[in-house]
Amino acid sequence: MPIPAEHPVLTDGVVTLRAPRPDDIEAQAERNREGSRWNDEDARRWMTFGITDAWKRRERLMFVVEYQGRYAGSVALEPDVDGNARVHYGLSAWARGAGVMSRAVRLILEFGFTTCGFHVIRWWARVGNWPSRRVAWATGFRFSETIPRMAEENGRRVDAWNGWIRPDDPREPRQPWFEHPVxxxxxxxxxxxxxxxxxxxxxxxxxxxxxxxxxxxxxxxxxxxxxxxxxxxxxxxxxxxxxxxxxxxxxxxxxxxxxxxxxxxxxxxxxxxxxxxxxxxxxxxxxxxxxxxxxxxxxxxxxxxxxxxxxxxxxxxxxxxxxxxxxxxxxxxxxxxxxxxxxxxxxxxxxxxxxxxxxxxx
Known part of the structure; x- marks a missing residue:
């Protein structure tokens, strides 16, 4: 697949996807403290060479998400042997609620389909992870049946939501998400x-x-x-x-x-x-x-x-x-x-x- 040797810079004018920099390390460590099992040393290793090494091996194509000139999170595509990929993403608490991750996912979908030539990009999340589902919904993923006990979390099997999107699919919601008025x-x-x-x-x-x-x-x-x-x-x-x-x-x-x-x-x-x-x-x-x-x-x-x-x-x-x-x-x-x-x-x-x-x- 035509995966670039190095990180390109992707932007929509509001959100930018780029390679990690040394000044992202503390921001990643802070995000880890919001709930990740990673420690500060894990953050340093990952931001220093882990992301670039995974890219070189074509195992995970991860970008830093930059918003308002700051590190805001990360988004990645994980290629598989069938010419498809799975999308991963996570956002720092301070950047949530402004549509930042939806913008980032649209950018990486365009990169995955247009530059890398993936046929299908998949998404899944633990049942109950509503922020992740809302991003997938907002960016046009089709949802399939819930798969029982698909993933492991904290030592136990959990059910998972699943979705997929193709190159010609619109990057917008396919159906309304009903918000209950009081x-x-x-x-x-x-x-x-x-x-x-x-x-x-x-x-x-x-x-x-x-x-x-x-x-x-x-x-x-x-x-x-x-x-x-x-x-x-x-x-x-x-x-x-x-x-x-x-x-x-x-x-x-x-x-x-x-x-x-x-x-x-x-x-x-x-x-x-x-x-x-x-x-x-x-x-x-x-x-x-x-x-x-x-x-x-x-x-x-x-x-x-x-x-x-x-x-x-x-x-x-x-x-x-x-x-x-x-x-x-x-x-x-x-x-x-x-x-x-x-x-x-x-x-x-x-x-x-x-x-x-x-x-x-x-």
């Missing part, structure tokens, strides 16, 4: 769930009604199930597939239930989505969920220029015999628009499915 009413706050609320989630999801109307949900719903569910909801938001809010008491911040916006369709200017919901037993019968649905609908129908989603239609589907869910939909202003026979599986049989909807014009 929505409020006089008595409710809709926000994301926290890890310390797992007991509240397990109690709410373990009940006879859930077992009957949603038989695919494990019963009892364990803490492990709740942790997996929280992780999945975060990944669904990152993939632009669904929003998921904890419906909390505005005064105490106690979680009262859950509201999900999913099956979100983008068809030009037409945007439709489905709503799903469940309540904690001690919050039922107080009109909480219908109030939460009205608030989400208000945000959903508001134009993007006003901080909304710019949606057109919301709908709710449930079993025809699920009277509480139907009452909630009706109290929230949704209209019953159809019944599909034998289309909703519950624990005892396949029930009829009822559909409610709400339009922006309602």
């Amino acid at each position: 929505l409020e009413t006089s008595r409710l706050r809709l926000r994301t769930w926290r890890e310390d609320e797992i007991p509240r989630i397990t109690t709410a999801r373990t009940n006879q009604a859930t077992a009957h109307f949603l038989p695919f949900i494990p019963q009892p719903f364990s803490a492990e199930d709740a942790r997996f569910w929280l992780k999945d909801m975060a990944e669904q938001a990152a993939a632009g597939r669904r929003f998921n809010w904890c419906v909390a008491d505005a005064e105490t911040d106690e979680g009262l239930g859950n509201l999900t916006l999913f099956s979100i369709h983008f068809r030009g200017e037409v945007r439709d989505a489905e709503i799903g919901y469940w309540m904690h037993p001690d919050a039922q019968g107080r009109g909480v969920m219908s109030e939460a649905i009205k608030r989400v609908a208000e945000w959903y129908f508001a134009p993007e220029s006003a901080g909304g989603f710019g949606g057109r239609r919301l709908f709710i589907r449930t079993a025809s015999t699920n009277a509480p869910a139907r009452r909630t939909a009706e109290k929230a202003g949704f209209r019953h628009v159809g019944t599909e026979r034998a289309a909703f599986k519950i624990s005892t049989h396949v029930d009829d499915e009822v559909t409610y909807d709400l339009l922006i014009t309602d």
Whole structure:
């Protein structure tokens, strides 16, 4: 492959990728102290000759990331025998949050594809490494299935996210990354769930009604199930597939239930989505969920220029015999628009499915 013998200088006018210099050593050592297992001597060896030696051996093509005239981190390509490469990157704390690493990755992708001739550049990160995933998302990587126990971290096997990008792929996000707005009413706050609320989630999801109307949900719903569910909801938001809010008491911040916006369709200017919901037993019968649905609908129908989603239609589907869910939909202003026979599986049989909807014009 036409890999240059020495580091070229790459820049987009804001971020520069270059070879290491002696004055980078202390900055690298400082970055190591932010969480790396490397010590100051490791930093000195790596910055003095480790990076250049790895480049000469074609094992790792690493650049220093310079931002505002300072060492800000590093980015590298690791070639493989098939003519592809894997991207690695890390950024100092002071430079985070300004899009520095996304710029650096775009520069090294162009170098890898145009100069080195790589066919595919791969990325992977431990599940839960959201900063790394956001950079991969921002620079156009396609995401594949999570691979269980792919990597080792601190002596244990961990699951890993995976992605790839090709030479002709755009260097920009392929789908939206949903950021959850905090929505409020006089008595409710809709926000994301926290890890310390797992007991509240397990109690709410373990009940006879859930077992009957949603038989695919494990019963009892364990803490492990709740942790997996929280992780999945975060990944669904990152993939632009669904929003998921904890419906909390505005005064105490106690979680009262859950509201999900999913099956979100983008068809030009037409945007439709489905709503799903469940309540904690001690919050039922107080009109909480219908109030939460009205608030989400208000945000959903508001134009993007006003901080909304710019949606057109919301709908709710449930079993025809699920009277509480139907009452909630009706109290929230949704209209019953159809019944599909034998289309909703519950624990005892396949029930009829009822559909409610709400339009922006309602």
